[in-house]
Amino acid sequence: MNWGKDILLAFIFLLIATFCLISLMGINPKPPVEFKLDSEKPSNPWIIETIPDGGSIFSVLANLNLPLKEVGLLAFNFGDYIDVSTIQPGDTLKILLSEDKQHIAKMMFVQEPITRHHFTVSGDSLIYNLEALPVTKIKRILEGRLEDTLDASLLAMGFAPQDKQIINNSLETEINFARDARNGDFFRVFVEECIFEGKTLPGRKIFYVQYSGKRTGTCELFRYEDAEENSVLNGLYTKEGKSCHSNGVGFPLSVIHLVSPFGKRIDPFYGTWAYHQGVDYRARYGTPVYAVANGKVTKAGYNSGFGNEICLKHPSGLLTQYAHLSSMSVRKGQSVKKGQIIGRVGATGRATGAHLHFGLIKGKKYINPANLKMVGTEKLNTTQMERFKTQQQTLLKNMENLQHPQAVAASTKK
Template identity: 25%
Template structure:
């Protein structure tokens, strides 16, 4: 008896012995027929690409009957195909009616659109849908600053999204030589579409306006106009999309023709144009086409060859890295690679070639951009829209948009608190 009591004392624990005596169940123990379950279960389901809304619900544990009814209710509010992949759905499942049965849905809510939340709850045994509109402000975001040593870095430092800056450089680069026509004291002016919800989320859209000012006076003013989204100058002169773009915003440093090769040391045909551009500058397709080659191409280094149809081909040489693969279709203005100095090259630049029917041609002989001219009522409407757009104050889109009493900010989930810990001061 003494040994039995000793095994349950503190002393054996301190000496590293067993922590007590294991004893079997007696008649005083009443076994449970089933393990108790939580009355409700809270889940977060995510709609993945290629999945259906109903399958996502069933995968989360919603019964097939409830999943079908929920899909029917949601489809009555918005097309199910409009729900973006990655949408997260908050689900609360209730108590099982019997062991082995699916838990019934108590409630469900998700962000159906940027301006709409849908909620489904069970009222009196039946599922009902509630639409919760979200107030959205669409004041464009205007960003201004000094060009400085690098237009790209200055615009990014001022808060412009990278995609918007890229669009800005491409747009302005078609009208100005960004290397020689800009001064460090010039002012850049960027306006992009911008949406912010009363619940706190924001969406930055495409470029609406691109401008350069010098000494307080506009140097160039370009605004997106029309259903095709072309940019027009303040005078109403715009570009046509059937022309060819410049592959990089830099100026031409060496033209097509005979010249002394800087590395080989003798005169030979220079079958292309060289563009000044810093290392890593994005290179874009001059027109729609298909990638007929991508990779190392001898003295051309890392290069991309595009077929544009009608026997027209272009090649882009000395890249630092690729952004496309062979056989891929590309659109006019799409980034296909980045400036480098691979192959027979003395430094970072772009060597650009053009072929027609398999024979090299002078790229300068091909017209890059044709023009369109607004006139009459359309020109007046364009100028009125331009004047209105330029009244937007820089940073006006960032002002506080406090939610109304009927609107609630998106809740912060516990997992988000762990992923984004608040810093203590």
């Protein structure tokens, strides 16, 4: 017995001696110099990707060859936190892998440089944090004269593509540019801008658009904002309340919150890549679902994966599909009017939660509903019109104040 004790003591003594010797010789297994070198040259462990033109967060994730389990978790839950329709090319996706590179530890999505969505993978669930950097909001009136095309003129004034498109498309419903526009025509836009680090962010809120020309006359458009935030009615209208995006196709819901876009995505059930032949809009259980245009019911019944499903055929040849409904209020063969309630949102069939799957078929092919310009209403109703008139007055007053800032300052001093 004593033998073993002696050996142990000798061993401990040897260890202490070695340690003292190393300390005396100044050999440190982790000298502080090394730390300094590390902090001076940090290797960036984050995988950084930019959303390309026409790309989505899903297509970016698909191309990175990442651990599928976490990709599925992220892709499937992403839409619960971020309205995917707000994602723009140029937004950044950052991914941090675990030390053994076998798992995704964190994901960060940076939108319009100011919004940072943080996702941390914790076992089978996600922890989400939103970080919003402070911006300065200013209202401005921008004026210009037409040179060649309105598009080029707006571009020269620094309008982002999506803002330009709204102004262009809206005015085109009222003005025949090819026939009536002339160089030197006058236009004025009243916007709210978000400024971050001295730069204007894309996605200006457009309150008012005016276009005046010899042949076009004067056209004025005003923004209407419904009581409900994100209402499909929000947008530009003529003074009389006529929508500027009218092409006869409406929205299937009164508030649109896209959670899963058209195209390649992770199948929420199988965890493998699949093609999504439509879009998913999140909505509460029982929310009314509207026919997007006049048409005839070609299908109204249970269809395995799609659950309660309604299909409509429209005179233009377009087919629309509404799936996972909790209830259906139309029968096969029946004619429906645009805006009529045909059923209610549910989670029947292959659905993990209440949402509307909306599909569009054109010429036997599924097409992306995001490519179809849909309109909240062709014309505001009486109640909405009253609200709109008040908003028009406020808008004009705000513009007047902006043009005469001195007068405002003087009157507030008194």
